[in-house]
Amino acid sequence: MGNLSPLTRRMLSSYIGVILVIMYVPIVTVGLASISKSRFFMFPIRKTSTKWYEQTWSSLQIQDSFITSLSVAACVALISVILAFFGALAYARYDWRGRSIFQQVLLIPIFFPQAVLGLALQLWFNSLGISMSWEATVFAQMVWIVPIVTLIIAIQAFGYDAAVEEAAFDLGASRWMILRTITLPLLGPGVFAGFLFAILLSWGNFPLAYFTSGADVTTPEWLYGKMIGGYTPMVPAVGLITVLLGGVILIVGLKINGMLQREQ
């Protein structure tokens, strides 16, 4: 690690820096556009204003979309983490006959174009007579998010020593007791990381919600509608609010994650 020449080191660092800047350019731009007073964005900004935020704040439509998005994200994360916890045990800890098939099948929804999955689910719900709603979106997003969370928890499950569980079992502990007192605490950080990922992925997801939510509108859907229907500076305002909320969730989550890891 230490054998890099100063020049190489500087070149590598600036390369990382350039990519980092590029990753955040659109987000900063959205922030700029949200405080520009004029109806159509022009740079440099002549006059700033908070009126788009005030309009956003008082819009019932937008409030509804935030509530919908948060409800979807909370439900997806809670249910996903439970399914994925057991899924990760099956993925990483148990030897069973279907294991390698399970491991491969689990990847398919991740390696799948989301718009197509969303449309297929719309068709499926329609045929079953299930009406589109935010609950349908919860289910749709789970098809994609549960496998991801499972992999995250599985990484943690690979990392710990199975002998502890086996010893407890040999000493006569029940399966439930092993799960509660050994497996769950050991997998804690992975479970939490999975929960965090699930919330954030759901929060930002558009294609699956778009095709399955029916009359309910999540925030990314609201943004899409406005972007197609005609730009208003409320688009960047709402956009930046979702970015900030996501950022807060991420930072608080990372702090908790760090605490969990130190405890181990």
Added chain:
Amino acid sequence: MSDSAPENRPAWKMSGGLVSALPIIVLLILGFGGPMVLVLIYSFMPRGSFSIRKAPSIENYVDIVEQNFYLSFSWSLFLALITVVILLAICYPLALAIKRVSGRRANLLTLIIVAPLFVAENIRLQGWVLFLDKKGVLDGALNSLFGLGTGSLVNNVPSVIFGIVYIYLPFMLFPILLGLANVPQDAREAANDLGASRWRVFRDIELPLAMPGIMIGGLLCFVLSLGAFSESKFLGKGVIVTIAQDIESAFTFGQNWPRGSALSVILIVIAGSAVFLAMRRINLERMLAKL
């Protein structure tokens, strides 16, 4: 269940595996398997039907061949391939740089780079439009500084490619970093000590060991960008139509579910064969276990 004889342990583990996997298996049957079978059946229904109780026909596939759908398929394939190539060229050096330069802080740095992943695609694409468009941030800044702007840089094919590359960068970076974690520093140093050139270390040691990660990243980006549609909608404003857009409009404006289904089936077959071919060479479990 209370039998704690050691020889019973494997049996305990076997039943535990299936039971633990069951909820996800049910989820994937109801949320993935079912819809896919339905799409397949719909693709063989007569044009414009809204039920699956009609006599099957292949007219949708005939329509697709006879009409100009090969254009949007070619665009999507082209976009997906070029995206993968560009992302490999960007992310392999990036992953190496992160690994070499940042040491202990590598994880945090990676997280900061990929965090925009959690911001809805729409917002980020809107941000690029506002940045690159006429009188946007770039054009406006150059104009006021030098009196010479770039004009509009959007509504063309390169901007669509740029958008897709930007959106899927995290999906390439993560797996490559995973792959590089499989390259032991000792192996690299040993080769160095034995007098191997930089190029040989890269070709004979680094690349083969990191290959599973590179392939997963390439595959993931290929499949996801094959299904891209927001990028061409917002950054391309209709200069090209991708296959995912065709599928969407067949289902929505077109009200022709069978055609949308048939297009989906073809897309799934293309994506699926890529995944199938590549996955046979990768052992994901071994990779994850090494983390």
